[in-house]
Amino acid sequence: MVKMELVRAFISRSFLLALVIGLLSLVYGLADYASGPDPKDIPGASPFLNNAFDAFVWAENSLFALIAPLIAVLPFSDSFVLDRTYGYLNFILARSSYRKYLISKFLANLLSGGISLAIPLILIYIYTNIYYPRGFPSLVEARIPYDPMPGPLGQLYRHNPDMYILFLVGLAFVFGSVYATLALAISSLVHNRYVVLSSPFLLYMVASFILAVLQMEIWSPPATLTPHSLNSTSWITVFGELGGIFLISSVVLLIVARKERIYG
Numbered sequence: 001m002v003k004m005e006l007v008r009a010f011i012s013r014s015f016l017l018a019l020v021i022g023l024l025s026l027v028y029g030l031a032d033y034a035s036g037p038d039p040k041d042i043p044g045a046s047p048f049l050n051n052a053f054d055a056f057v058w059a060e061n062s063l064f065a066l067i068a069p070l071i072a073v074l075p076f077s078d079s080f081v082l083d084r085t086y087g088y089l090n091f092i093l094a095r096s097s098y099r100k101y102l103i104s105k106f107l108a109n110l111l112s113g114g115i116s117l118a119i120p121l122i123l124i125y126i127y128t129n130i131y132y133p134r135g136f137p138s139l140v141e142a143r144i145p146y147d148p149m150p151g152p153l154g155q156l157y158r159h160n161p162d163m164y165i166l167f168l169v170g171l172a173f174v175f176g177s178v179y180a181t182l183a184l185a186i187s188s189l190v191h192n193r194y195v196v197l198s199s200p201f202l203l204y205m206v207a208s209f210i211l212a213v214l215q216m217e218i219w220s221p222p223a224t225l226t227p228h229s230l231n232s233t234s235w236i237t238v239f240g241e242l243g244g245i246f247l248i249s250s251v252v253l254l255i256v257a258r259k260e261r262i263y264g
């Protein structure tokens with residue numbers, strides 16, 4: 001059952017679409033980075049004024065960070081709705097238990113949501129390492145003038161940037177898994193696939209706006225994906241928020257989402 005759900009999640013047009021949207025949003029961020037100053041045009045400028053590491057961080061913190069919840073839910077989070085609509089649920093439950101079906105779907109959705117964000121970031125980092133030099137200018141010249149970078153493990157950025165960016169990719173995987181789980185939980189309660197796919201993104205944006213008005217930006221949802229975007233982020237604000245969303249979503253999905261409701 002797990003293998004079947006993994007195939008459905010990853011061998012699909014929705015998963016491919018998520019990857020394409022993720023890559024295009026990162027390319028947009030890279031284009032914005034490339035439109036900045038060129039060291040060749042500035043006498044005496046460091047050749048590392050534009051570099052592989054700053055380019056990655058700049059690209060991730062652009063359009064990608066805005067639409068990340070939408071990317072994460074595209075591959076498989078509306079599958080409860082589709083299974084009901086096309087009668088696939090009856091076919092599966094005639095051959096397996098509801099418990100196995102639910103756990104398999106939970107795992108496949110969690111992995112596809114995380115990987116849909118991680119793969120575009122890995123590909124973009126490979127590109128920036130090919131196109132830009134690997135090094136940093138002085139803090140005075142730097143376009144991202146932080147040492148350390150704000151947020152968890154920020155001290156690694158200028159001293160071991162590869163490890164820091166690996167951390168950001170891993171964090172993106174966790175972020176995608178959490179928001180995909182949130183959408184799947186909504187999918188177990190709502191029969192409209194467009195509501196399922198849009199709700200995590202709308203909650204993400206509305207919460208960001210409300211927290212900004214309340215001057216509680218430290219808990220802003222985008223900072224759980226790009227913790228370097230705020231000076232006040234910490235391990236607690238990042239993983240406390242993601243952990244809370246995941247816990248609530250899992251309770252709804254694994255306990256509240258009864259078999260009778262899924263059939264409804």
